[in-house]
Amino acid sequence: SQTIHQWPATLVQPVGSPLSLECTVEGTSNPNLYWYRQAAGRGLQLLFYSVGIGQISSEVPQNLSASRPQDRQFILSSKKLLLSDSGFYLCAWRGNGEQFFGPGTRLTVL
Amino acid sequence: RKEVEQDPGPFNVPEGATVAFNCTYSNSASQSFFWYRQDCRKEPKLLMSVYSSGNEDGRFTAQLNRASQYISLLIRDSKLSDSATYLCVVTASNYQLIWGAGTKLIIKP
Numbered sequence: 001s002q003t004i005h006q007w008p009a010t011l012v013q014p015v016g017s018p019l020s021l022e023c024t025v026e027g028t029s030n031p032n033l034y035w036y037r038q039a040a041g042r043g044l045q046l047l048f049y050s051v052g053i054g055q056i057s058s059e060v061p062q063n064l065s066a067s068r069p070q071d072r073q074f075i076l077s078s079k080k081l082l083l084s085d086s087g088f089y090l091c092a093w094r095g096n097g098e099q100f101f102g103p104g105t106r107l108t109v110l
Numbered sequence: 111r112k113e114v115e116q117d118p119g120p121f122n123v124p125e126g127a128t129v130a131f132n133c134t135y136s137n138s139a140s141q142s143f144f145w146y147r148q149d150c151r152k153e154p155k156l157l158m159s160v161y162s163s164g165n166e167d168g169r170f171t172a173q174l175n176r177a178s179q180y181i182s183l184l185i186r187d188s189k190l191s192d193s194a195t196y197l198c199v200v201t202a203s204n205y206q207l208i209w210g211a212g213t214k215l216i217i218k219p
Contacts, residue, residue, distance in 0.1 A: 032205055036209075042211060043197070043209050043210060043211030043212055044197075044209040046206065046207075046209075049205055049206065051205060057205075088151075094205075094207075097142040097144075097159070097201065098142075098144050098156050098159060099156075099199075099207060100156070101153035101154055101155070102153065103152075104152075104153045106151070
């Protein structure tokens with residue numbers, strides 16, 4: 001069966017510091033992968049999606065970037081975090097239409 | 111108009127009651143529809159897909175009305191453990207899903 005991993009589970013970072021969140025998927029090949037952000041009490045905001053290695057589509061212009069160096073690895077990065085980057089970051093892969101999520105990383109920028 | 115709209119709630123209902131959620135979507139070309147459940151501080155988890163003919167899974171019934179562009183979720187005999195946020199999801203393309211902001215449900219004993 002498919003499993004999706006994210007780490008770390010929680011993160012507290014100062015404004016202006018860099019960020020790297022990693023997501024890996026097991027049990028499937030060539031998955032469509034997604035990064036979402038969910039602000040407190042809000043819905044899911046799609047940040048990036050990827051249909052293959054090196055292929056990244058950005059949905060919202062911002063100071064975040066994503067990379068897909070391997071088939072089952074998806075990385076979310078920032079060179080300088082803003083206060084507004086705080087939120088719950090979720091990685092997902094897409095199966096037969098539906099999406100399955102990792103456990104998420106709760107980021108607090110101070 | 112938002113692409114996917116849901117009543118934010120919260121819905122406060124007594125245990126055992128029947129609860130109904132509605133969700134409207136704007137893209138008439140959408141082909142797939144889902145309901146997800148999200149517990150506090152956890153990731154969303156698939157509750158059920160929504161089929162054109164309507165579908166049922168135990169106490170949960172989902173229906174789709176393409177003409178009016180809305181989907182619904184009915185929960186019968188609600189349990190305390192049903193307390194969560196329920197998210198409506200609609201496909202926008204082969205790769206993207208559009209998420210509603212969710213409706214919070216609180217079941218009271």
